Amino acid sequence: MAAIAQFPAESLFTLCTDAWTQPWWDAAREHRLTAPCCEDCGRFRMPPTPFCPHCRSQRLRWPTLSGRGTLFSYTVVTRAVIPAMENCIPYVPALVDLDDAPGARLTTAIVGVPIDAIAIGAAVTVVFEDRSDGVVVPRFTLATA
Amino acid sequence: MSIAGRTAIVGVGSTPYYKRGRSAPQTLPELVCKAIIAAVEDAGLSMTDIDGFASYSGGFDTPYLMETLGIPEVRFTSMLTGSGGGSAGAVGLASAAIVAGLADVVVVIGGVQQALQRFGSVTQSYESLPENAWYEAAGLVGPGHMFALLARRHMHRYGTTREHFAEVAISTRLNAMSHPDALIRKPLTREDYFAAPMLSDPLCLFDFCLESDGAIAVIVTSIERARDLRRKPVVVRGCTQGGEAGWGRSLYWMNMPEDQFLTSGNRSVARDLWRQTGLQPSDIDVAQIYDHFTPMVIAQLEDFGFCGPGEGGPFVASGAIRFDGGSLPVNTDGGQLSGGYIWGMSHIREGVAQIRGDAANQVSGARLALVTGGPSSIPMSALVLGD
């Protein structure tokens, strides 16, 4: 029986935002996956920053994405280096290229699937983790799962 | 005006390398001072000759060091931004100051003490920042978790294997076994490697560098003054730093375009180094490659042109980096994987030893040594030392 990818512990992360990142987390609370898209040149970026690196524009739109992506890379964390990790291993930090936001790669985690089934290039889809502190974190699962 | 060939390293000082926490009750500035005192002694200079400080990765408090060591005046005190990627580059910073006439005798310092904060969980010590929320939420607690993401993509794209990582670990351990200052001198077999616990798959225990304490200082002065001092000058043949925006914050960002994601972030630094020195990879006799994680040694061998992109795995598997018979002996002191992790400074120390000709694992006839810093967030850096 293959191990199942766990959710990284809530205590590993306390959300901190600024005016540029807040809309992304606000969308997550509504269970919408988004990514900042330059209003002027149409290119996506992650994480959200105050200027478009292509045209220096500060104008953004936040389209609702399909939630589909492609697994670019991942690791399987199997050793707790701090006590907060002890109850959540193994977990699977991952990089996901968002299918409908080219140029934006999300640092996230794959959850809820057998670790043996995870492979680079796999189609993945968003799931939303509703945390006890009210923060919602977009995670990903295998699209076929 | 170039810094190439205009300055030399004339003194090196080091504390012992300690396993994490074992340097107590010494303080970190105390370790740094001990390294500086030893470097001044090695150079045959006096403490009052020092008139400049160069560092990286947050550096140290120059006025405190002046106060406690009795250095009467400084004319230059500067530091590279970023972290361990700047280690080799700090020598270039010292050289730039000397060539520009801003200082005469610059001490380059680096040190680490992990009693309070292990590097293995270093992000827990960082202030929460809005742009870091994604990697924190993903549970990327230490650099090993992050570099594992790079390593797996390299394996996927190029067919690099854990056998290749094992060869880096084993080759480096063999060097440590015959180096008196190395922390880990037990034999490491292929069986040991594959029996080791995975920490962050595909990286196992032996793919990680040591967590250690210690400090190292090197003294840089002009080539003219160096010739009057007691040690054979080790010439700074060239030193470059920087990086491309496509690498950027690298492991804290992860949005590198694929062709850069697969590198060590050193491509532009390597290009500039060969241009500045007029040398090419085949000229290098021995290399000290920043080895916080085994796959990053492989990626740097590619970036510096010792082999082509994606060929680093087969290159190390051929025995090329072995001290015994390799075309490019790498990390001849046991590196950071088995010798000691002093945030890159041990690589400079060993590069100097190789050119002086008094290394514990001396590469016969070594005349040119490469030393690298990073991969990490910009800057990466690199240094060529020569006789």
Ligand SMILES: [Zn+2]
């Ligand atoms: Zn734009």
